[in-house]
Amino acid sequence: MKEHTKAVLEACTGHLVAQGMTRQRRNLAVWQMNDEMWGGISMQVQVKGRRVRVLPSAQVLWEPVEVLVAHGKGEGFRPWTRFSITRSRQVTPPPAIGPLDFYEPELDGSVLERFAILARQVIVGEVLDLADERALLQHFRKNANKGVGRAEHALAIRAWQKKSLDLEDDYGSLMIEQREDEQRDRLERFHLRLRQSVAAREMLRYSGGQGVG
Template sequence: MKEFSKYILDEFGRLIVAKGFMRKRRGLFFRRLNDEMTAALSLQTRSYGGSYVDITPYYQVYWEPVEQIFCLGTGRQYRYLDQPTLSQIRIVVSENGLGASLFWKEVAEPAKLEGLVEKFCSDFERETAALADPAKILEFFCSELKYGGGRLEQYLSVLVWKKRSLSLDNELVEVDKELKTRPNVIAFPGFLQKLRESSELTSLLKRAYD
């Protein structure tokens, strides 16, 4: 990351933290939604030929128990705020459609920074609330099953958490039907088997009832 990009992100960070957000790392700011979910604002930069930097906001939701289950089944190490459950990009445009989120060369215009921070933060609650609806999360992954890329495992992780159980017989029938239309999608028995053998999953589901 170029120095000016770092500087811009740090300036955004200073203003966003002042709005009551916590900072996980450069460009990632978050608030707790509830006992299970964290909402975040991720700012991504793109540098164009060294002439200017563009800032793009992503609104994100991390459904922590679901991500923990996903990691247990895939053998990955779970890290807080490492992989969002859902993420939504929002392109920033000005009235004329140009330059709303561009910062030229070494000039960080304070008024422009403050205006963007105000917009990002004012949109935050609405954008993340829409992403955090459990039914919509399940619907999203169900609709994306045919594309593979971990969506199947995410879908199963949501089901396990919602049911607090690995008893998914009825749901697996529907999944099997979907997979038959996409034979190139990796099958999931190994994922469920890892979950069945996981003492950590047993503890996680037990805590949900305590």
């Protein structure tokens, strides 16, 4: 990555920090929305010649759900990797703000200000929209037979909502929706590991449930 591109990302992240967020890395700033959820604004770049275009995304990390997903996969939980972000949505700047283009070697202050306005007036609202628990469950249930991990996320959400690993009804309905043998095998392995996870059971018991129903 060119030094100018790094400088652009650092400057944008600096504006997010000035709005009260915490720098997670060069292209990501986050904030804790409640006891369970974190919001984040991440930035990818599109480089063409001297132009660096910033492409921001709204992100939500539902931490206890992602921890349960990690237990079901038999993995450790690492926040803010691409595998632990619950939902992400790229945000296109409205016409009034326009594209966020920086031309080497300048860090155009007016573009940075437009980015700050976009974050404050648009992206934060997108994050809050993504963070709706009912909408998150509906998203993963609706797309349970599409892509890797959707059904597993739906099952983890139900475990957290029920504070229990007694998930036979949810597991059965999700299994019916899996169209490929590979999908069914993956969900079966996930369900088994989650039920057998001592850490998941203790986590749910500590949060007020009975762990296994």
